[in-house]
Amino acid sequence: MNETAMNGTSDREAICPCAPVAAREESRPSWHEECGIFGIWSRTVPVTDACYLGLFALQHRGQESAGIAVTDGIHVDIEKGMGLMTEAFKPRLPGIRGHCAIGHVRYSTVGGSVFANVQPFLAAFSGGFISLAHNGSLTNAQKVRRRLESEGCVFQSTSDSEAILNLIAISSAPTVEDKILSSLEQIEGAYSLIIMTGEGLIGVRDPHAFRPLCLGRLEDGYVLASETCALDAVNATFVRDVLPGEMVVVDQNGVHSRFLQKKAKLSSCVFEYIYFARPDSVIDGTSVWQARYLMGRRLAREYPVSADVVVPVPDTGIAAAIGFSAESGVPWVEGLIKNRYVGRTFILPDQTKRRATVEMKLNPVRANLEGKRVVMIDDSIVRGTTSARLVALLRRAGATEVHMCVSSPPITHPCYYGIDTSIRKELIAAVSTEREIGLKIGTDGLHYLSLQGLLESVGDAKGERMCTSCFHGIYPTDVSECLVEAPEAEGGGEVPKGQVSPAPLSFKSEA
Numbered sequence: 049m050n051e052t053a054m055n056g057t058s059d060r061e062a063i064c065p066c067a068p069v070a071a072r073e074e075s076r077p078s079w080h081e082e083c084g085i086f087g088i089w090s091r092t093v094p095v096t097d098a099c100y101l102g103l104f105a106l107q108h109r110g111q112e113s114a115g116i117a118v119t120d121g122i123h124v125d126i127e128k129g130m131g132l133m134t135e136a137f138k139p140r141l142p143g144i145r146g147h148c149a150i151g152h153v154r155y156s157t158v159g160g161s162v163f164a165n166v167q168p169f170l171a172a173f174s175g176g177f178i179s180l181a182h183n184g185s186l187t188n189a190q191k192v193r194r195r196l197e198s199e200g201c202v203f204q205s206t207s208d209s210e211a212i213l214n215l216i217a218i219s220s221a222p223t224v225e226d227k228i229l230s231s232l233e234q235i236e237g238a239y240s241l242i243i244m245t246g247e248g249l250i251g252v253r254d255p256h257a258f259r260p261l262c263l264g265r266l267e268d269g270y271v272l273a274s275e276t277c278a279l280d281a282v283n284a285t286f287v288r289d290v291l292p293g294e295m296v297v298v299d300q301n302g303v304h305s306r307f308l309q310k311k312a313k314l315s316s317c318v319f320e321y322i323y324f325a326r327p328d329s330v331i332d333g334t335s336v337w338q339a340r341y342l343m344g345r346r347l348a349r350e351y352p353v354s355a356d357v358v359v360p361v362p363d364t365g366i367a368a369a370i371g372f373s374a375e376s377g378v379p380w381v382e383g384l385i386k387n388r389y390v391g392r393t394f395i396l397p398d399q400t401k402r403r404a405t406v407e408m409k410l411n412p413v414r415a416n417l418e419g420k421r422v423v424m425i426d427d428s429i430v431r432g433t434t435s436a437r438l439v440a441l442l443r444r445a446g447a448t449e450v451h452m453c454v455s456s457p458p459i460t461h462p463c464y465y466g467i468d469t470s471i472r473k474e475l476i477a478a479v480s481t482e483r484e485i486g487l488k489i490g491t492d493g494l495h496y497l498s499l500q501g502l503l504e505s506v507g508d509a510k511g512e513r514m515c516t517s518c519f520h521g522i523y524p525t526d527v528s529e530c531l532v533e534a535p536e537a538e539g540g541g542e543v544p545k546g547q548v549s550p551a552p553l554s555f556k557s558e559a
């Protein structure tokens with residue numbers, strides 16, 4: 049077994065998990081997906097190259113690190129690095145010619161952005177080896193980890209994903225499949241996993257189905273990926289989404305499924321449709337682009353304002369702006385142009401320069417804004433600082449009125465399922481009324497999409513399939529460990545063991 053590690057990025061660029069919260073939050077003005085995962089099994093396709101292409105299509109899900117593990121059934125080669133795909137695999141990809149590969153792109157939430165946390169993880173055990181890539185966050189990770197440590201397990205990272213690997217490695221179940229299933233019965237929270245062993249490629253989606261995972265077909269093999277856009281990247285044909293609680297196993301005999309015994313309320317993350325996923329992906333039968341378009345149409349019905357132009361905040365606001373325009377008859381124009389070369393963790397050395405981040409990323413098109421009443425469409429408001437800067441930008445470019453429509457309800461609570469959220473007291477909607485938010489960001493009018501409007505746009509009118517916890521704080525799993533582990537992150541608030549977050553913070557005026 050050969051494990052090679054390379055670091056393609058200087059420490060200076062990485063976000064240090066010990067950095068002051070304010071500094072980290074400045075560099076993360078919006079929410080971030082934690083990970084993208086990809087796996088391939090084929091005897092004819094060059095699996096390393098295909099894995100690279102698949103991960104490239106998932107780059108939007110994580111830009112802090114990347115890794116690929118490849119096996120020929122006996123040997124394993126693994127390469128990992130910090131940064132974007134192009135940086136992480138400089139100068140080489142895994143060298144062996146194998147028939148199975150898995151990969152991971154990461155945006156750290158739990159554990160921080162350090163090399164030890166870069167996935168896939170790899171471990172040897174009595175039955176051979178196992179390599180694992182995880183998207184999501186566990187809500188009982190600390191409890192599991194403490195138990196494993198008391199049983200003698202050694203952890204090399206601070207990632208909760210390593211607990212899953214250790215559970216599998218020490219399991220006494222007779223087969224690898226049984227080891228995985230029995231391990232997963234012990235964990236709670238969000239996990240879409242792609243696992244590689246000497247025998248096969250395995251994909252698992254947690255019983256809530258928080259994070260997406262789909263199965264694709266190649267001429268002589270299979271692909272597993274976070275999103276369908278990664279299947280397209282390797283010319284795989286979409287077969288189906290992995291079902292809640294399902295373990296899909298691909299090996300030399302083809303593909304078969306087994307299921308976890310644990311049953312749970314279906315809670316797919318609605319933010320995949322609002323913001324995280326690529327618009328050309330289809331998740332659980334719903335087109336992400338179409339869902340955003342319908343959110344825009346619904347916004348126009350809920351907020352029938354007189355305006356001259358609709359302006360999307362690129363890129364995630366574009367489909368919703370097109371929908372708003374179609375419903376309202378107000379033309380949509382490009383009023384903000386994105387600089388596509390301002391990347392990911394854009395850390396500037398001082399506060400003044402940090403303030404310039406928005407202006408570096410987005411520049412107004414004066415010809416489309418001057419003298420116009422504008423409706424700006426964005427996917428969400430987290431802390432409100434970015435929105436305020438954008439509104440000011442549009443006004444400086446000559447807009448006479450700026451209304452803001454948001455294609456999600458107000459975010460009032462953190463996510464514990466693999467999304468890097470601001471801490472609660474920094475979520476503007478947790479501490480301000482809608483009117484106060486409008487005043488803070490300087491709009492002439494502000495409207496958030498209603499929760500019902502959102503659910504109807506994603507094809508879940510009865511609210512039976514989606515997690516919407518960050519809009520109300522009622523979580524589908526017990527999250528008390530997350531709060532106890534990070535009381536500071538909740539503004540010191542703890543909750544009694546249960547599924548409901550602390551009582552809403554009282555509204556306060558401008559801080």
Ligand code: SF4
Nearest residue numbers: 317318463515517518
């Ligand atoms: S809390 Fe929000 S971001 Fe997290 S899984 Fe639920 S809907 Fe998605």
